[in-house]
Amino acid sequence: MKISTLAFSFMLCCSSLFAKGREFYQIKIYHLKTASQEARVDSFLQTAYLPALHRAGIKQVGVFKPVDSDTSGILIYVLIPFRSLEQFNSIDNILNADKVFQRDGQSYIDAVYDDVPFVRVESILLRAFSGMPVMAAPALTGPKSERVYELRSYEGPTEKYYVNKVKMFNDGDEVGIFKSLGFNAVFYGEVLSGGRMPNLMYMTTFNNKADRDAHWKSFSADERWKKLSALPEYSHNVSKSDILFLTPTDYSDL
Secondary structure, rough: OOOOOOHHHHHHHHHHHHOOOOOOOOOEEEEOOOOOHHHHHHHHHHHHHHHHHHOOOOOOOOOEEEEOOOEEEEEEEEEEOOOOOHHHHHHHHHOOOOOOHHHHHHHHHOOOOOOOOEEEEEEEEEOOOOOOOOOOOOOOOOHHHHHHEEEEEEEOOOHHHHHHHHHHHOOOOOOHHHOOOOOOOOOOEEEEEEOOOEEEEEEEOOOHHHHHHHHHHHHHHHHHHHHHHOHHHHHHOOOOOEEEEEEOOOOOOO
C-alpha cells in the first residue's frame, strides 16, 4: 500500500510529537495599543503571572519586547517551557486555583470590557527539536539592556519540505554547528499550532548587535555549513523566513 506525501509527513511529525524527553513551548504574543496597556500587562506578568508559573514548577519564563517599535502597535512576547503536553493542558486550571495569583492579578483578570489590558493575545505551540530537547538559559555576559535575542521563523513550501528542514537541523546537525560557534540558543521548536504553518522557530542570543553580526559572519563562513547547505537533499526547504530582534524585560527569567 502506498502512502501519500502528506500522510508520510504527518506520520513523521506525529512520531516526533510523542518522543520522550522533549519539551513543549508556548509563545504568547500580547498585542497592545497604548502605553497604559503595556504598563498593565507588564505589571501583571511581573507581579502575578511569572510568580504563579514559578510556583507551578515552571522556573524559566522569558519575556521580551521588539528592539524596533512596530508602528501598528506594541508587542510583548512571553516564552513558556512545559515538560509535557499534560503540563501545558493543566496550567490554566492550576492558575485558576492559585489564590495568590487571583489576588495579585485581579486588576488584569477582572478587567471590564470597555477598559481591557490588550487588543488580543496570539498563541504559538511548539515541540522541541530532538537535537536540543530542552531549553537552555543563555550564557551571556553583557548588560541585559544591550542583549539581542534573535527569534527566527522558517516556513516550508509544503509539509514534506518542512519535515526536511527539521531533519537538516537534527540529522544534518545544523543545531551542532550553531552550538560549536557559540550562538547561545534558547530553543529550537517545531510549530504544532500557530498562524503560520508548516513552520519551525528558534531563538539564539548575543551580548549585543555587534556580537550577533560577528557570529552570523562566522556561521556563513563555516565549512560545515557550506557543505550542509550545498547538499541537494536539503534544497528549497524554506519558502519564507522572518527575523525578529528582541530584548529581555528586566523581570524576564531568560
